[in-house]
Amino acid sequence: MVFIGDCAPLSFYQSVRQLVTSRVDADAFAGQNSQHAVLENLRPRQVVGSIAHPPVVRTANIPAMIARYITSTTGLVDLFDNALLTENMTLWAESRRSTDVASIVNYLVLAIGAHEDEDEPGSAYFEYAKEQAFASLGGDLGIETVQAFILITFYMLGACQINSAFLYFGVAVRAAYAIGVHRTEVNAHFGPQTGKQRDRLWKSLRILDLFLSTSMGRPPATSDVDCTVSYRTLDDQGKDVFDMLDASVQIMLVVENVVEEIYSRRKISLSITDGISMKLREWSTRWLQQLKDVTSPKAASGNVAVVNGACQVIATYCYAVMLVSRPFLMYELCRRLSDGVTQAPPNKPAMISGRLKLADACIDAACLMVDTVSDLINRGVITGRMPLLVSWLFASSLVLGLGLLGGFGRVLEKYARTSIAGLDFFAKSDAHAVQYSVIAKSLLATAVGYLESREMQERLQRTASSSQLFGLVPREPQHNADMPSPRPRTSFGASDRSREAATRPDDQHQAFRSLSSAGFAEMDSAAFDLPNSWAQTTDLSFFDGLLDTQDSWSTLNLFPFEEGGRIDLARYF
Template identity: 55%
Template sequence: MPSPRSRVGDHRVPTVRPDQIPLAVSTYLSTSTGLVDLFDNSRLLGDLVLWANLTQKPDDATSIVNFLVLAIGCQMDDEELAQDYFEYARDKAFSNLSGNLSVTAVQAFTLVTIYMLCSCQINGAFLFFGIAVRAAYSIGIHRTEVNARFGPDVHRQRDRLWKSLRVVDLFLSTSMGRPPATSDVDCTVPYHAAEDNTNDVPDLLHASVQIFLILEGVVTEIYSRRKISLQLTEGISLQLRDWSLRWLKPLKDVLADPTIHDQAQVSGACQILSTYYYAVMLVSRPFLMYELCQRLSDTSEPSPGRTAAPGKLRLADACVDAASLMVDPILDLIQRGALVGRVPILVSLVLGIGLLGGFGRILEKYTRMSIQALDHCSKHDTHARQYSLIAQSLLTTALESLEKRELQERMRRTESSSQLFGLIPCDADMVSMSPASQTNTHAPSPAPNPRSRESLDRSFLQHNGLQGMASPRFGDLDAAFLGISDSLLQTPDASYWGGNIGWEADSGSALNLFALLDAGGGIDLAHHL
């Protein structure tokens, strides 16, 4: 089998097969759309095919960029070849840094960053991206008046290159919790300027940069200062609502029918929607954690409306709802095969926390869906595998806590019903007396059998089908811990019934419910009440 490299001049240039170009370009666009917009995508495939058919590739910056595009596009199908392309292009990009900087140099190191992001080398991506940013500042890409000197087409390309840098920068800084490398202090490139579209597809780069700018404000105003208030949250929520009014429906329309849009548009729309939901979760997460701590610190059963003010509780609910809405489109696209495995989607573990805090058992379903999506991405992403293991552990802990809480409640209810009918059997030595004790009312009560509580617990577990559960925690629970006392063995007095109906009440005071059942609920109860 021939080596993927052939010696040309003093450099070993990787061999490029023209028949591999279409699939590689398609995968590259699916991976990068919504994150960067570096080229004229309508011409990218044709330009790469022409370049690949050259007998000897030119030793210039354009070849470096082309190799990096192919490296990103081949990661899914031929990782060894992709690494070969990447290492060659990265080394050439370094060697060209001593020359004049250009837009191509910024593109090259931005592509190096994306490749390393997709191969889970996030620290390396962070370092290489710093080179791309400094090169961009050096040639004035952050100033739209400088970009305008190169004509309309180059002006648009340079403006969009700066927006791409902002998106990648904020993606990296948010994911890693590090300060951004770019700033708008000296920037004049407009982020909200409308561009003429030739079709109904939304401008994904504009949608992406605008939501990431809001996300930057969340990180700066809340997490960097470690302070939050309802007033601050209200201002950020207004920005998110404005973004939602502008972009949410167009993006959802793209995801609603992936068959009429290309894979790159679908993947990019999913990436941007995930970022929007992540921004909602990030701004409301402190309120969710506050509510969770309140509920877990309370020994009684959680009461959603009792532990938090209405405004705080609504924000906690919004955090859980955003996480649920984030899972749906991702898993749907995975099941349709419309989402590539290496797309760097921001993820969260909010669902497991919501389940643990008692925000609804339906969250168990969404948590399992999120784990399924992470497992799909973990085929190519070690970070996704790590998140999946954390989510599984959190799900297990949440379910154990809910089962324990529900068992306690069930035992309390069983105590109440057992006073009526003696549902739970008990040891004979606990309820019977010797003949001497029956004749002598002043005889002391027998000492409690130390095994009585254990037998009572076991009978309850067997009655409810819990004795054979895999978790050993239920078998040795003390009855007092579960809320059961010796009152189970006592006969209830008349006050237990509420005082309205006594044991010797006449037939006229009783309420015949069988007539109500037979009549299908249509009986008049006025004269009974």
């Protein structure tokens, strides 16, 4: 038994599965994906015994491994002076290596860099370093101890062992608190250079912690209570300096606020939405354009690691928008599937478009994420293992599949297929991406089949009334019965369906940008067309319970693991 909270992508998937199988097609998802256990690596683990001697390191391959390490970690953790890392590592490899904590850290860096290189014994580096890291805990703690367990966590995330990563990360946090890296005045005692390194170590802890806690729906291990490290870097004029780590930690703090205010309390209100949207707009104004400039084709000749880092930060921003607007998308989907509506009613008065605007924002954020990731994949820029991108991309594929199912536009089929292509790209080295891709394909097939069946039903109804004009169908006595509707097709072997013509990304994201420029304070409670009880505070437990066979849409469980949620991992061990 393991706990998965409401904000996790897997919890969102469970809500989507309940909605689709109850309202659209009971066989929508393959049986093996109906389980909740999509956490640990499905591949058998190799049990490695005690390693008596340090593994051999080939110095000729160190630059390539360091490059892959920097590419994977940029934007998430910043533990060293990367400009000197290759040189320092080469000098260490050429010298007589010892078993001190610094050597343990070096082996872990190489293990992450060698994760995808079959010619390098990355697993041997990791197993040796992990064993030595635990053996060293009895000695004096230092920043190397914190670095070591951060790197162990990062390696296990790349190996799709997220529960294990979650446990090892707790050691890193306790070690960090023990040496006081959360207090900038303590860090300053070590001099400017080391003090800055310790500050960035704490920021790295916060980013990694909030990714772990959000992706699994669990309380974070770190907190800003009693923390004095600044998350902004200012120049001599007091203006913000562009810093990838600062941009990353700031958006993660917004994600933390979304989880605390909405998903932990299971309530949403206009004031909460307004406050969070203001924070997202402030972050977007400060960072988004600079990050998009880094990932633009003009910057393709720049630092690949920085481009990958910027992509991960943008994806986190998109996920933050999806988190805060996701309840409204589910609300709209339940209404449409209950009413049999496959597209938004035209010419709606402006005062009742607020709910749709929030639902559209969720979809537009998913489109922006997919556009950014797919563009870099097609340009060959994204490399290595990216557990954060895989998790957020999975959530976006669910949003896009729901948007297509709910009639938000057939162009979403193109975006959904693009998100699946991204998951397939990561599936080459990520076991989670393999399962996520299968789930997303099943949802897409169900959505397309559902829309086609409705279109066919409408076509048959028109044919029944128009064919008599010219005798296309001979007039015969007909029973007064409803026209049968074909069952949606959900098999993956179905023929390729026509896709909508691609529209320009800038046009697609116009609604998303308009959301950033218009405050929610301009809307009153009537704009959301919600019951009177929602006017001040909306209790999301209003959605609790499985969908029944009645017309009421209000029984969707947005929090499927809150009561009686069971996650069976036994068959994976």
